[in-house]
Structure formats: structure tokens, C-alpha cells
Amino acid sequence: MTDRTRPIKDIFWILALCGLVAGIFRMWFGLGATTNLTDAMPWGLWKVLNMVAGVALSTSGFTVGFLVYVLRLERFRPLMKPAILIAFLGYGCSMTALLFDIGLPHRFWHPILMWNEHSFLFEVFWCVLLYFTITFIEMLPNIFERLRAERLVRLLHAGTFGVVIVGISLSSLHHSSLGSLFLVTPLRLHALWYSSWLPWFFVLSAMGGGIMMIVLVRILYARWYDPEPVFGTQLEPGVPGPADLLSLPGVSRGYTSRDMPMLAGLASIGAGIMSCYAVLKVVDLVRLGSWNALLAGTWESWLYSAELILTAILPIILVAIPRTRRSPVGLGAAALSGAFGLALNRLDVGIFGYFRDAHTVYFPSLAEWALGIGVIAAAGLVFFFIVENTAVFDNNWRQRYLSRGVFHATFDRWSHVWFAVLMSGVHRVTLLAVFVLPLAWVFLYPAYHNEKPITVVQASVGMDNMRANLRIDGDRQGVLAEFAHAEHQQRLGGDSSCAACHHVSLPGDRSTPCSRCHSDMIFATKIFDHSFHTVAVAEKEHLAGLYPANHSCALCHGDGLPKTASTVKTCYECHRDDMWLVGRPDSAVSLMNAPSFRDAMHGTCITCHTREKERVGRPQLDECATCHRSLTARRLATASHAQDDNALGAVAFGERPVGASDSGSSH
């Protein structure tokens, strides 16, 4: 039989490796450089998809456990181990993603020791941590069975009931708490989703969705590994089935395989829970009077309807129709729709419902997608590994283990030789990694991709005809500095004082504005035009040769030296006559890149102010407010409302600096 899981595993490996690179970059460069999270939308993909939705889809451990151990529905017992596996992976997934999501990952353990019992998140943290531990303990028998540690298996089985009961309690606790988390957002979350019943909705939908998830996984497992118990004996169309098919249990009720009656029964329970959920949702809309919002025709109303149809209505219909209920494909579609709708609901409550209030749209960055999906893919790989090597669904792992292919033989036409290529899992995955890791690296590396917000800087404006006082506001955002140019000039020694601040003008110019070279507000700018210089120097020196411009290298870089920026002579060595060098000669050495406007201005002013504050006896001289008076005035004004600007200025400075009379209108 061909390996149906092979392409899926390859894709999962690719996604997981991309996620690995994204995770490295998140730890290396921080959240700001790698994610699109903002103060308006602080909950992104990792939290909502991996944590809130992931946890909701892993309820299977608790629902199936409840059915088997509390309601004693023994026919669902074969699904107990798979359900626990899904819970284990889902919770592992969300905890991994959260580790990358929290601001200081190395403090993930703080809630264990530092208790904040007023927080829902604190409760969620503890429940998730404990429940993850519980699922791990519940997973252990499988692993010990594989390792043939019989005594440990018996010991664990003895305690199963208690462990399952603790697990069920923890689950019901934190699923409602996850809903309660969103109760703090009555003014932000869209009216369609916000309700005081959110905790109930979260528990109910998670129970229904968790059941749909286990049904889906069981059907997928059958499709990948062992079709017969679910899909029945595969028959040619029109050919009557073998006689022994009739002896299967459930055939009389229209089922044609061993496990389908059980799966249909479980899906019916799920659909029942989902119908309770749908009814409650509708009642809630009526109760809160949010019908208007549903009929408003906004994209939120369409999203809400789609979500409700996918979560509840479509699965209920598909399960209710006997034909689709009995077919693995139909039941799989119902389960897929339910699980997808549940995830969509969590995304709505966690992300989409806030767009209108935040006045912005959050779209996850490439790194967020890579890590969010990569973690899920990694969990998928762990699923395949556990399923193939332990007896989770059935006991076939030993057989599979022996029938793994090792060699690919190819015939080479050139040399007439058979090449045997060893192609085990290690070979295949490392080959993928060789390509995927560098590609992910290049595509996710923040410095290659973060689009720089180009904020073109404009020259400062004189506040009077004589340019005695300047208004420096490069990006015209109103965060301006008022600069008493004439006064500084006079204080620093008249006409000879220019060099204290200015350093150089462009060739042929005597008063190049700062903003001409420092032309970006935030980023350094390349200002040296290399191609232009190679040609211009060759023309000026009347160089000849195959390609004249190529002979000009040695004129600047020196002969026989590496042609790099470190070996080049300074601009001033050639432009001695036409370049007005105001400052020290060495201030013309590095004119390849101009620092950003902000760095240039701050560097010039603050350096001097810090030095001078002791001498002139004004300790506040190097503080922001000394120059950015308008900014301070605005901040203070918003803090204490209705206060006179000029009075504030006087409070802030203790004296009235030059030009203060103009600043009143600046905010």
C-alpha cells in the first residue's frame, strides 16, 4: 500500500521548520519586529488561534472521558485513547504558542509562584498547566506499553478513573474561564458576540466542537492508515458485496462498516450539544436585542451567520440526514464544518470582533502565520509519530514498522548502472530542511522585509524673516522643537560658532539644509552615489581605456587595496575647493550614510546640552521638555484638561524661553 501520509508529513515538516525559524526570530528580535500586534490589537493569531481555538478543539479528552467514565457508554471506549492524544497535542500546541506570545518568555513560570487570584488568566493558566499534565499522565500507558513496562502500565491503569475525573473538572473550569476573559471587553467587542453568557457559550461549543474533532480525526486516521473499519470493504460500483459483509454489526441499520455506527452516534451527541448552543445563541440575541446588528448587513453580520451555520446548522443537518450520517465522507464533512466553525467563532470573539472598535484591521505578519501554523504542524507530526509507534487507534504499529521502504533504485542511462538511493525518513526530512530553513530565514528575517515607513523630512521653518528662531519639525507631525538660532549663535561665539553644530555642505553649496542628507525621519539614508562618481571622476581626469570609468577605482580606493568603504579616501580630499567644510576635517570622513533626521538633531543638541547643563546650572537642560515645549504642553493639557498653555509653559520651565509666545497655538 502506498503511504498516504507521506505528502502530508512533508508539508507538516515544511511548515514546522518555517515555524522554527519564526520562533528563533521572535526570540531574537522581539515581538515588535516580528508581529503585527499593536496596542489597539494586542491579541493576535498565536493567542487566539493556537490558544483559545486550539484549546477549544481539544475538548475531546474531557467529553469522551465524560461519556465513557461517567455515563458508562462503553461503546465509545475505543475513542478514549485518541481523544486523550488530541487533548495532549492541542494543549501542548497552545502552551508552546503562548510561550512565544508572552512578552518575557523566560518568566512563563511566574504565575506558578506569584499568584494573582483576581485574574481569570491566572485561573486559565493553572487549569491549562494542570490539564496538560493530566493528559500527559493519561498518555503514559501507551508509551510504557510500547516500552513493555507492564508493571507501570498496570499501576497507571489503576489510577485512571481518578485522573480522568480530575481532568473533566479542570476542563469544565477553564473552558468557561476562557469565555469569561472576554467579559472585560463590553465596550470593545462587537455587540453580536459580546454577551454575559459568553462563558456558557464557550463551554457548550467547545464540548460540541471537541466531539466533532475526534470524529474527524478518527475518519482521517481510517483514510490514511486503515480504511476498512470505517469505510467498509471497498467495492467496485455495481458489484454485490461479499456475503460476510452482512454479518457486520450495524449493517441492518444501513451501515456498512464496523465503526461507523459508533462514530455516527458520537456525532449525534455532538450535534445535540450544538443545537442547544445554537438555540441559546438565538435566545441571547433576542434577550439583548442585538437582532438589529444581525440584520444590518455589515460584514460582521455575515461573518456571524457564516459562523453559526458552520458551527451548528450544517453539522446538525448533515447528521440528521441518514444518508450522510452513514457515509464516512458525509460525517467527515459535518465534523470538519463543526470544528472549523468553532475555530472561526474563537477568531471572531478574539480578533475580528474588535476591528470596528480599534478602527484598524489586524492582519498577522508572515512570522505570525509561520509560527502559529508551524506549531500546529509540529503537533501533527507528533500525532503521526505517536500513532505509528504506539497502540492509540489500533495495534498495527509493529506491522507498519517492518514494512517501511528504505531503498529507491534508479537506472542511470549514461553509465548503465543501477543507483540505490537510501531514502529513509532522516534523508527525506534533512533534504527538506536544507531548502526550507534558508528560504524561511530569508523570507522572515525582519531586516529584509520590514517596510520602512519613509517619512520624508522637510526643512525647518523660520518663525520670522531673519530665521532667528526656527521651528524644527521634520515630518510635520506637530512634535516640534523651537530653536532660538540667533540666540545660540550669539551665545556660542558669533560668526565662528557655526562649526559647533553644522558640519558640511554639499559641493558647490554654502547652506545645505540638514534635511537634504538626513532625509528620513527614522532610518539612515545612503547619500553617496557610487555609479555617478565612477563616471564623473573618469570624465574629469580624462581617463581612457576599454571602459574609462573602470580606471577610476584606484583614484579613490588606492591601488592594490580591497575596494571597500574602509579603504576609500574622504570626500574632502577631492572636494577641497567646492565643499564647504564647516566643522572639523574628520567630520567629512564618513559621508556614505546619513543618520536619520531624528538621530542627527538629537545627537547634536542633546550631546551639547548634557555637557553644558552643569556649567550653566540648569539640570533640566537635557530633558525632552526643554526643546519640545509643544509636546509637553499637549501631554500636560490632556492630563489635567482646561489649563492655560502659557501657564503650563511657565510651570514646566520655570522661565519663559524665546519664542514661547508662539507656542500657544501649536497643539
Place this chain on the structure above:
Amino acid sequence: MSIEQWIDFAKGPLFALTSMIMVLGLLRHIVIQVYELVAGKGRRLSAAPWRKILNEGLGWAIPIKQIMKGTPFFSSVSYLFHIGVIVVPVFLADHIVLWEKTLGFSLPSLPSGWADFLTIFTVACVLVLLGFRLFGDRQRAMSRLTDYVLLLLILLPFVTGFLASHSGMNPFPWETMMLVHLLSAELLFLVIPFTKLAHIVLFVFDRLSAVHWQLRPGAGDKVADALFGKEARV
């Protein structure tokens, strides 16, 4: 994009991509070779003739004896070619500036006169080797298309790099030559792990092949079965 932006792109993301693929690809060969050496059942590493392997391996570092026995001219050209091909790219002064910037460590640099000599010498060696392949009957019979292509591909960065640094001899704009130099070197990076150029790391394991061939009794039949078994019978 202007040609300077292309050069920046080739020096930045493209260089990172191709060099990482090369390094990881070669690492993969090492990992797999070590894995196969260590993980194979019934393989007794302790029983391998380590002393003999070491002696023979180191003997090839200065292979005067081996060269004199067979085809002295061809073999010595090939040997000297390898020296140039390793020394020039790693120890060229212009490249050492790159190592400092990207990797953070410096190396002693080759004097520029030596670098020029070795570059021309390496190019000459490539041309001689190409001549052997084209005009030697035995070599020609053994050669495949990739053998020629790889030799020319090795030639390309050397020639373009030489012309870019000696711009007086260069009939094209410096920027163009630099871009071709970068792109050809990066293409070479890409093909190294997936062609016979992987002997950069695999040569070590050739010496260790004595360990590989400690097969169990009856292993030959299994190999034949894996190779021809089911496919051959169908």
C-alpha cells in the same frame, strides 16, 4: 531596480540564502554519513583498521608517491588546482572584509600579488583539466555533461572576480562584472551539495569506506534484492 540595488540584493538576502543552503546541504551529508556509520546494525567501528585508514588518508595530503605512479602531469595539475580553489576565495583580502562583516572574525589575508598569481594559475589549471576531459580518450569516455558544466561554473567566479578587481582589463562596467561574479558564485554555492562537488566534505568519508564495507554475511543478496528485487521481476 538599479544595478546597485541588484548588487545589494545579491550581497544580502541571496548570499544568505545560497550560502545557508550550501552549509546545511554539506552538513546534511556529514550527518547522514556519520549516522550510517554509527547507526547501522552489525557494524563494528572498533574493528575498523583505523591506523591504516589514517595513514592512507594523510598520505594523500602530499601525494607525491601516488602521483608519480599513475598520470603525473594530470594528477599534479588537479592537486595544484585544489590549492588555488581553496586558498583564493577564503584568504582574498576583499573577501576577508566580508567575513569580518558577516561572520565577525578575521583571517590573515593573501598579499594581492599572490592572489593575482594564484587566480590566474587556478584558471589555467581549470583550462588544462578541461583539455584533458575534451581530448583525452579515456577521460572523455568517462565524462558526462555535468563534469564539463561544473568545471566552467568554477571558472566563472574566478574570471569575473579577477576582472572586477583589475578594472583596467575589464571591458564592461565594474557593477556588471561584480553582479555576475556574485551571482555565479551563488549558483556554485547552490550546486555544491547536490553534485559531485559535495566531495568537499564527503572525501573524508571515502577514506572511511573501509568501515562501510564490513557487511554481514548474506548482505550482498539483500542489496541485490533491494536493487533489482521487485522492480526487476515485474
